[in-house]
Amino acid sequence: MKHATLSCAFVPALLGLLLISACKSSPNAESPASGASASSDRATPHVAQGSGFDYYLLNLSWSPEFCYSHPSATECASHSTFVLHGLWPQNNNGGYPENCSNAPGPSDPSSFSDIYPDQGLLQHEWQTHGTCSGLSAGDFFTTARAAVRSITIPPTLSNLSSQTSMPPDEIVSLFTRANPALTSDSVAISCGHNFLTAVEVCLDKSLHPIACGPIRSCRANTVRIPPPR
Template sequence: MMRARPYLLPSIICLLVAIGLTGCNRNPTQSTAAKKPGYNPAPAPPPPAKFDYYVLNMSWEPEFCATHNGAVECREKRGFVLHGLWPQNADGTYPSGCAQEPGLKNPAEFKDLNPDPALLEHEWRKHGTCTGLSARAYFEFTRKAVEKFSFPPIVTTLKHEDAIQTSRILSRFHVVNPLFPAGSIVLSCGNNRLTAVEACLTKDLQPTRCGEHLRSCRAKVIKVTPR
């Protein structure tokens, strides 16, 4: 039997070690795109600002459109329409305009929330940039918040202007939103007319009590403009 020549063993060992090291230096997870010249991955959004909870503000569009009939969002007869999802602190303060981040590439994708692209851009710049989310992720998150909230027929099916007790409207909101505890829904009004409803949510969109600074309209009776 022919034996391996002793003087060849060191060379063979070195060759095997070299091959092994070359294989170890390869990064199988490195993307092909990352190797291309000029490849710049999208930067991660900045971290969220400090805040305690979210306020979901839904405008009663018929009231707004009664005096802004030419507005983009008034082209369709809608009921409650998104104004915004706002980071809020328990002491009444809130972060605002936290970063210079790009907005939505296609605002029409979220026209179910609000058909006015200028308003969506404003909400992103003022409030969304404080959430630690990208613009698209922020509005997808906002859509989930809207889907968690329901609106009572006492307002949405109104055919003629009516004056209704504020407490009655608020109680109906709690009936159709049984998971929302007392103090988690507030009504907004202007000149004793319903303008919006606000709901408070945790950072993972669970119903929660609003801060002490958020209070429902003080008027005992408010007028509601029909759709």
């Protein structure tokens, strides 16, 4: 959820990041989840009919930044670059729904360990965001998986071996070149203390890229990007 600055509450292993920098410069944010790389196995998402939100915000956290201060976190063992933080229902007016029901999470959380190795985080994402999607828990996380797999990580970042720096607009350009369906207004960069924390992509309910509207990139002139550890 992109909520003004720092509004997320997480499982113990991730709480520190949420309170420090996870929640982004645009309306939503939290902390990383699990690694899931781009794949040709792109499931067709179940479209929520009549759900009370306008679009999804896909948050891909830059894992090296989180893992710098949380080296023992579950998702840090794979030394990933971008990992799924969440797929968050958003409204065009800049608001967002959250905690919409007490519906139970997936019957087999481990079946989504490829995108959420920490089941506590999976439950948090379901309760806070997934319950507002109009989908069952299984359909919501299947849709989240499809969203992650629809995005190709630019080689410049997926193969990063040493720290680099670049303006937020250049990071956006890397993503639009690697993903022809994306446009510059469908991608936003999140940063904290001038370090990259996440890339966010705005998607409609069928997971097609759309303009982000109120979601904006951070205002840093240059963003530092540490490599995986």
